[in-house]
Amino acid sequence: MEGLTEKPLTGHLKPDGEALDISEYEGYGGYEGLRKALRMGHSEIQKEVKEANLRGRGGAGFNTGLKWSFVPMGKDAPRPKYLVANADEMEPGTFKDRFLLERNPHLIIEGMIIASFAIEAETAFVFLRWEYTLAAKRMRRAIAEAYERGYLGRNMLGSGFNLDLRVHVSAGRYICGEETALLNALEGRRAVPRSKPPFPQTSGLWGRPTVVNNVETLSNVPHIITGGAEWYRKLSRSGDGGTKLFGVSGRVKRPGLWELPMGTTAREILEEHAGGMADGFSFRCLIPGGASTEFICEEGLDVKMDFDSVQKAGSRLGTGTMIVLDHTVCPIAALHNLERFFAEESCGWCTPCREGLPWVARLLGAIEDGEGEPGDIETLREHTRSLWVGKTYCALAPGAMEPLKSGLAIFREDFERHIREKGCPSKRERG
Amino acid sequence: MLSDEERSEIEEEIRHYARKRGASVEALMCVQRRRGWVDDETLKEVADMLGMSVGELDGVATFYNLIFRRPVGKNVILICNTISCMVMGYENILAHLEERLGIRLGQTTADGLFTLLPVPCLGACDRSPVMMVGEKLYPGLTPEIADEILREHGWRG
Ligand SMILES: Cc1cc2nc3c(=O)[nH]c(=O)nc-3n(C[C@H](O)[C@H](O)[C@H](O)COP(=O)(O)O)c2cc1C
Numbered sequence: 001m002e003g004l005t006e007k008p009l010t011g012h013l014k015p016d017g018e019a020l021d022i023s024e025y026e027g028y029g030g031y032e033g034l035r036k037a038l039r040m041g042h043s044e045i046q047k048e049v050k051e052a053n054l055r056g057r058g059g060a061g062f063n064t065g066l067k068w069s070f071v072p073m074g075k076d077a078p079r080p081k082y083l084v085a086n087a088d089e090m091e092p093g094t095f096k097d098r099f100l101l102e103r104n105p106h107l108i109i110e111g112m113i114i115a116s117f118a119i120e121a122e123t124a125f126v127f128l129r130w131e132y133t134l135a136a137k138r139m140r141r142a143i144a145e146a147y148e149r150g151y152l153g154r155n156m157l158g159s160g161f162n163l164d165l166r167v168h169v170s171a172g173r174y175i176c177g178e179e180t181a182l183l184n185a186l187e188g189r190r191a192v193p194r195s196k197p198p199f200p201q202t203s204g205l206w207g208r209p210t211v212v213n214n215v216e217t218l219s220n221v222p223h224i225i226t227g228g229a230e231w232y233r234k235l236s237r238s239g240d241g242g243t244k245l246f247g248v249s250g251r252v253k254r255p256g257l258w259e260l261p262m263g264t265t266a267r268e269i270l271e272e273h274a275g276g277m278a279d280g281f282s283f284r285c286l287i288p289g290g291a292s293t294e295f296i297c298e299e300g301l302d303v304k305m306d307f308d309s310v311q312k313a314g315s316r317l318g319t320g321t322m323i324v325l326d327h328t329v330c331p332i333a334a335l336h337n338l339e340r341f342f343a344e345e346s347c348g349w350c351t352p353c354r355e356g357l358p359w360v361a362r363l364l365g366a367i368e369d370g371e372g373e374p375g376d377i378e379t380l381r382e383h384t385r386s387l388w389v390g391k392t393y394c395a396l397a398p399g400a401m402e403p404l405k406s407g408l409a410i411f412r413e414d415f416e417r418h419i420r421e422k423g424c425p426s427k428r429e430r431g
Numbered sequence: 432m433l434s435d436e437e438r439s440e441i442e443e444e445i446r447h448y449a450r451k452r453g454a455s456v457e458a459l460m461c462v463q464r465r466r467g468w469v470d471d472e473t474l475k476e477v478a479d480m481l482g483m484s485v486g487e488l489d490g491v492a493t494f495y496n497l498i499f500r501r502p503v504g505k506n507v508i509l510i511c512n513t514i515s516c517m518v519m520g521y522e523n524i525l526a527h528l529e530e531r532l533g534i535r536l537g538q539t540t541a542d543g544l545f546t547l548l549p550v551p552c553l554g555a556c557d558r559s560p561v562m563m564v565g566e567k568l569y570p571g572l573t574p575e576i577a578d579e580i581l582r583e584h585g586w587r588g
């Protein structure tokens with residue numbers, strides 16, 4: 001079949017960094033998935049995607065086809081229904097959705113159209129962070145091209161199906177990426193999360209059934225339809241279907257992003273693809289999938305990077321973009337940086353998070369500056385319990401506690417020395 | 432006063448939402464693109480167009496980091512201050528910018544040319560440290576590159 005590759009997301013990208021335009025995209029078999037989907041029934045598409053075991057690339061790893069299956073269907077279903085591509089990417093250390101938005105906009109659009117068709121949504125949004133200005137330009141151009149060729153708009157390709165697709169540019173707030181906060185943002189409200197249930201699939205935007213999927217998730221959909229669930233599952237080296245965009249940042253030889261089979265080990269990504277540590281820097285540990293995941297050290301590097309394996313190893317796959325800490329980075333300073341981010345981005349809706357995160361950030365700052373006290377470590381540990389899953393209104397605060405919880409264990413000695421020696425020992429050693 | 436152009440652009444945005452208030456952020460950005468920030472009087476006019484109270488729209492405006500309710504410089508510098516950029520040494524770049532411009536994070540230069548603000552991860556962590564000036568991304572910063580970028584935007588130092 002034309003266009004099917006081992007790298008469905010990035011296999012045909014242009015080496016000069018430009019986006020694939022619509023003719024180039026069609027030349028590689030683009031929009032064939034959509035034509036095929038329009039001949040399938042809604043439930044058949046949902047079933048195929050579910051069997052492909054495509055798991056949400058926004059970080060939570062929920063089975064995408066299953067998510068779609070909760071949307072009420074048929075003529076009595078509430079309408080209009082909505083589909084949103086979550087392109088609010090702001091998780092520190094994460095740079096994968098930007099890449100797809102800038103380089104392969106039609107893949108995202110085709111995925112969105114198929115997803116919309118599968119749930120009978122008539123309006124779709126790309127929810128894009130303001131800072132992604134190049135992505136906005138390229139997405140808008142691609143959307144205009146898709147309208148011109150009849151892939152969007154009324155009676156798409158003669159199917160009787162209508163779809164409008166628009167880019168919504170947000171204005172900078174991490175919490176907007178949380179799917180229910182995102183819905184409030186799209187309604188022109190302060191973007192605080194909503195309580196679940198009801199889930200967006202039954203009551204989302206303006207109270208109507210809505211599916212929110214990550215950009216990378218949606219980019220997998222066209223190939224699942226073209227190649228079939230079985231083919232897609234086999235791209236993976238583990239139980240989760242397909243490939244994944246893995247990234248590495250920090251002091252490695254070749255920081256970057258690669259599309260690899262799901263289940264590729266962290267060591268292979270780090271050593272083969274990123275080229276290992278840069279000269280003069282040695283490996284201390286890494287955060288596997290964006291700021292809100294737990295640290296992994298040398299002995300954990302053979303973990304397969306897929307949702308279940310990383311979870312079993314005590315962390316989370318998250319966004320699949322790892323941040324490497326080298327021997328020159330003070331781990332307390334790194335934790336302070338992470339927690340300051342979460343504290344500043346807390347939406348302030350629930351008390352434990354609004355009060356707790358700034359406190360955590362202040363304590364870490366004090367320890368970093370040599371003003372910590374012996375009881376501080378226990379206070380920090382208490383916060384990892386009081387801000388854990390189920391104690392706060394949304395997943396921001398528990399996410400913030402993941403690196404802290406593991407950091408308190410892994411960097412125990414660094415914490416104690418900072419407190420005992422009233423300052424950063426490595427800073428002193430380096431002069 | 433909203434210009435005719437601003438009004439028609441906002442009306443066009445409103446058409447795409449089930450209810451008018453859905454266009455809040457886009458409408459405020461319409462204003463900010465032209466004026467640099469959103470003043471009280473204009474905010475009220477926008478609120479009227481969206482069928483919202485001033486308090487409601489201001490609540491939305493102040494929620495976001497990138498909607499400015501106070502004047503900013505001609506060039507807004509957004510420097511990434513989160514983890515990958517920290518590992519790659521953004522703090523040196525920030526100190527350098529502060530020294531060159533004679534301002535601290537959050538401030539505007541006396542000549543009104545630059546405002547210096549922090550921003551979380553710009554999604555370019557493989558090219559850290561990075562910043563934006565206006566709508567443009569500048570990766571792989573060093574002090575020398577930062578000077579060049581400042582000059583490109585009118586800094587004479
Ligand atoms: C604080 C917070 C921020 C989030 N930011 C994003 C984001 O920027 N992009 C994203 O796709 N998902 C983000 N998520 C996850 C979304 O809530 C949601 O799970 C996801 O968009 C669902 O898509 P998926 O099933 O395709 O992964 C965030 C979650 C939380 C708690």
Ligand code: SF4
Nearest residue numbers: 347348349350353394
């Ligand atoms: S946990 Fe934090 S971000 Fe989430 S609702 Fe509560 S205050 Fe807002």
Ligand code: FES
Nearest residue numbers: 511516552553556
């Ligand atoms: S942390 Fe600075 S660009 Fe990602």
